[in-house]
Amino acid sequence: MTDRILMSQAQVSEVEERYVLDALRSGWVAPLGPHVDAFEREVAERVGVDHALALSSGTAALHLALLHLGARPGTKVVLSSMTFAATANAVVYTGAEPVFVDGVADDGNVDPELMLTAVRTLQAEGETVVAAIPVDLFGRAVDYSVLEPGLADLGVPLLEDAAEALGAHVGGRAAGSFGTAAALSFNGNKIMTTSGGGMLLSNDAELVDHARKLSTQSREPVPWYEHTEVGYNYRLSNVLAALGRGQLERLDGMIERRRAIRDRYVDALGDLRVRFPGRDAAGRADDGDNCWLTTMVVDQTVVEERRSGLETTPADKIVDTMSAADIEVRHLWKPMHLQPVFAHCRAFTTGVSEDLFRRGVTLPSGPALTDDQIDRVIDHLTRVLTTAE
Numbered sequence: 001m002t003d004r005i006l007m008s009q010a011q012v013s014e015v016e017e018r019y020v021l022d023a024l025r026s027g028w029v030a031p032l033g034p035h036v037d038a039f040e041r042e043v044a045e046r047v048g049v050d051h052a053l054a055l056s057s058g059t060a061a062l063h064l065a066l067l068h069l070g071a072r073p074g075t076k077v078v079l080s081s082m083t084f085a086a087t088a089n090a091v092v093y094t095g096a097e098p099v100f101v102d103g104v105a106d107d108g109n110v111d112p113e114l115m116l117t118a119v120r121t122l123q124a125e126g127e128t129v130v131a132a133i134p135v136d137l138f139g140r141a142v143d144y145s146v147l148e149p150g151l152a153d154l155g156v157p158l159l160e161d162a163a164e165a166l167g168a169h170v171g172g173r174a175a176g177s178f179g180t181a182a183a184l185s186f187n188g189n190k191i192m193t194t195s196g197g198g199m200l201l202s203n204d205a206e207l208v209d210h211a212r213k214l215s216t217q218s219r220e221p222v223p224w225y226e227h228t229e230v231g232y233n234y235r236l237s238n239v240l241a242a243l244g245r246g247q248l249e250r251l252d253g254m255i256e257r258r259r260a261i262r263d264r265y266v267d268a269l270g271d272l273r274v275r276f277p278g279r280d281a282a283g284r285a286d287d288g289d290n291c292w293l294t295t296m297v298v299d300q301t302v303v304e305e306r307r308s309g310l311e312t313t314p315a316d317k318i319v320d321t322m323s324a325a326d327i328e329v330r331h332l333w334k335p336m337h338l339q340p341v342f343a344h345c346r347a348f349t350t351g352v353s354e355d356l357f358r359r360g361v362t363l364p365s366g367p368a369l370t371d372d373q374i375d376r377v378i379d380h381l382t383r384v385l386t387t388a389e
């Protein structure tokens with residue numbers, strides 16, 4: 001173990017040990033079993049949707065939902081540009097073309113009006129848009145009040161990428177409950193983990209049944225191996241589902257700890273040259289946020305004093321300085337329309353997500369961090385934010 005302070009380390013306890021041991025002792029060490037079924041029921045209930053399908057990753061959940069919605073060569077999928085590459089990769093797996101949409105200045109979540117404009121523009125050009133994927137970034141749900149009815153009017157299914165947002169809510173509804181279907185991730189660094197895993201959520205039984213079949217190599221329900229479409233090996237192991245049930249039991253406590261960590265950062269740094277997304281004009285927090293990662297947007301002035309000729313952004317400066325102090329701070333997701341692999345794709349941009357990428361960082365936020373560790377992070381950040389270069 002090192003002394004390095006990490007951004008989002010998983011935390012497991014005796015609760016998880018008990019569940020995993022039960023799975024092992026039961027003999028259900030396959031990608032099916034009672035813990036898989038129970039995990040699906042419990043997450044569906046928590047989010048308030050009818051059906052859930054436990055999968056080997058969040059990427060798999062996005063992939064299968066897109067296949068069901070008709071994504072294939074010749075179709076388009078509109079999605080948030082500021083996101084983890086998995087969202088765009090899942091689109092490309094199907095042969096559909098991703099079309100990226102910029103975010104709003106506060107938190108980088110997709111700009112709802114711009115997303116609707118992108119869909120309208122593509123439809124007017126005669127393109128088939130099979131889905132729109134807004135991403136709930138860093139644990140903050142998108143504002144769906146305009147987007148959900150707007151996409152419904154345009155006849156485009158909304159696929160919510162809630163990989164980072166389990167436990168978050170907006171407008172009285174849980175992240176993962178919006179639109180036609182939603183994807184969750186239980187990767188090692190997410191708000192809760194199965195070490196690796198994901199889930200597809202929907203109120204549409206047909207969608208989830210089809211995805212279930214696709215996830216088990218598309219076996220037809222006959223006594224021999226019969227296949228009428230190409231399938232995938234995407235189911236979640238019963239052992240990992242047991243781990244997930246333990247994590248789910250402790251989810252609220254882990255969110256509470258992440259929220260307390262965010263509040264410490266805001267209290268200590270809020271008056272310096274930074275802003276924390278998701279706060280109203282009076283500085284009050286939006287408590288629909290699950291606080292997966294505390295994000296911080298740094299003023300441009302933090303690098304203004306630097307000698308000319310050195311191309312560096314405020315985010316670079318924070319990440320580099322903190323790294324030298326053995327503290328892991330990361331850039332926000334680099335927008336997909338700026339990624340070499342997606343440079344040829346169409347994008348509806350405003351410059352907002354590019355600016356956020358230059359100035360935004362995520363801070364150590366894991367529930368296992370001690371108060372002393374947070375103080376160390378705050379000390380170093382205060383120094384960078386108050387000293388001129």
Ligand SMILES: *Cc1c(COP(=O)(O)O)cnc(C)c1O
Binds near residue numbers: 086161196
């Ligand atoms: C983590 C993540 C995913 C992918 O989840 P995996 O379980 O790692 O496949 C998809 N979208 C976003 C926004 C994510 O952060």
